[in-house]
Amino acid sequence: MRFLLSLLIVVNFTVALSAAEKPNFVFITCEDISPNLGCYGDPDAITPNLDKLASQGARFTRAFSHAPVCAPTRSGIITGQYPTTLGSHHMRSKLTKVPPMFTDYLRQRGYSICWPAAGGIGKTDFNFDPPKGWSDVTVDWTKKPEVLKPPFFAVYNIMVTHESQVRATHFQYARNTVRLKLSERHNPALVKLPPYYPDTVPVRDCVATYHDNITAMDYIAGDILKMLDEQKLADNTVVVFYGDHGWGLSRGKRWPYDSGLRVPLLIRWPGKVKPGSVREDLVCFLDLAPTLISLAGGEVPPQMQGRVIIGDKTQPAPKYVFGARDRMDEAYDRIRTVRSERYRYIRNFHPELPYFQYINYMDEMPIMREWRRLAFEGKLNKTQMLFMSRTKPKEELYDLETDPFEINNLADAESAELQKIKKEMAAALDKWMTETKDLGEIPEKELIKRGIVKDVLSTEYEERVKLHPKTPPVP
Numbered sequence: 001m002r003f004l005l006s007l008l009i010v011v012n013f014t015v016a017l018s019a020a021e022k023p024n025f026v027f028i029t030c031e032d033i034s035p036n037l038g039c040y041g042d043p044d045a046i047t048p049n050l051d052k053l054a055s056q057g058a059r060f061t062r063a064f065s066h067a068p069v070c071a072p073t074r075s076g077i078i079t080g081q082y083p084t085t086l087g088s089h090h091m092r093s094k095l096t097k098v099p100p101m102f103t104d105y106l107r108q109r110g111y112s113i114c115w116p117a118a119g120g121i122g123k124t125d126f127n128f129d130p131p132k133g134w135s136d137v138t139v140d141w142t143k144k145p146e147v148l149k150p151p152f153f154a155v156y157n158i159m160v161t162h163e164s165q166v167r168a169t170h171f172q173y174a175r176n177t178v179r180l181k182l183s184e185r186h187n188p189a190l191v192k193l194p195p196y197y198p199d200t201v202p203v204r205d206c207v208a209t210y211h212d213n214i215t216a217m218d219y220i221a222g223d224i225l226k227m228l229d230e231q232k233l234a235d236n237t238v239v240v241f242y243g244d245h246g247w248g249l250s251r252g253k254r255w256p257y258d259s260g261l262r263v264p265l266l267i268r269w270p271g272k273v274k275p276g277s278v279r280e281d282l283v284c285f286l287d288l289a290p291t292l293i294s295l296a297g298g299e300v301p302p303q304m305q306g307r308v309i310i311g312d313k314t315q316p317a318p319k320y321v322f323g324a325r326d327r328m329d330e331a332y333d334r335i336r337t338v339r340s341e342r343y344r345y346i347r348n349f350h351p352e353l354p355y356f357q358y359i360n361y362m363d364e365m366p367i368m369r370e371w372r373r374l375a376f377e378g379k380l381n382k383t384q385m386l387f388m389s390r391t392k393p394k395e396e397l398y399d400l401e402t403d404p405f406e407i408n409n410l411a412d413a414e415s416a417e418l419q420k421i422k423k424e425m426a427a428a429l430d431k432w433m434t435e436t437k438d439l440g441e442i443p444e445k446e447l448i449k450r451g452i453v454k455d456v457l458s459t460e461y462e463e464r465v466k467l468h469p470k471t472p473p474v475p
Contacts (some may be wrong), residue, residue, distance in 0.1 A: 032248030049222030057268030068260030080289030163248030
């Protein structure tokens, strides 16, 4: 009996020790930003808290979303699968069935899940509705840290950087930036603009507000990091910071260029990830799910399409990462892209459609209105006019090393080397679409008939078409 009792104590101690050794996970996320942080070298950035986080862990210089808009991005993050594989690729759509989520696998490993929907801090914009009880914590865990029971996964989504807050009212802007010192506010006349933007006061105001909002976000991120320190949780917690896709300004969000797909990604894991390290390999959001499951001691599910990027089971870097754009609100389109370390190849499946189809929500942005106005008045230069073209090329190829703003399309260049690169990347894209079973080629109404997605178009979409009859119908 004494032997059995001793054995039971040992077994229980081993289990408890195993649970204690499992790292906690915290996602600090924000919306609609490119790598416009000080640690990424942006001269307009004022982000001391996130810069400090980067100095304590790894900064990923080639991190990408698989979609340039929020809901498809989140569906990929939570499932570890491409939205084009699941059927959640349109903005917006709704899957009829809930796919397996990485949080399910963490729960199986003994983790509590803190994904509170309250206040948007645990935004569940997945293009599907998570089941009841999928999150163990429904309150703001940063205000009630006692609900964090190790091992845990917790998420905090910061909304102040969202596209809508760039064009917010003066009252809302004042609320968003109340903590900013005068020295931290950006002078619109001094912020840097991409060469494709018209240089006007409304455009500069938007870009300055965007940077102010990032500084306001940095304050909130600092609060969360401080709380982890005060609760003595930091040493055994993997902190992951990222933005959900590129900046929410015009020709960023919704577009499969670096401006819409390249994101900031910082990971801190004391004692495991080297402080101040820089990772230049290609990573994508689909890598987060398998990485967390691996670090929790689990086996990566076979349906997941990313790789493990930190820890003892880190997998080799890929040659390419991929991205997709499909319907955005009431504007239908289909674009696919593949990115290497240096080049981006884009295929436009509807070159007959313009880049900037009218979208109600997108066109509330003052930059968009200025851009259209100046185009109609004939006051744009060649670079600025490029994205007001009535059609798109079938293919695009950009050298990010010499052309970071993706202005000079090299798809038809005479260079044999460039044509070879284009051919290889086009072939890689074809292979990816086949292997991942890209559902983008199936009309959305057919996906509805097959029961893959629900019909969420009929009311909102049809009303928008009545307002803007030139909007191409959903096929």
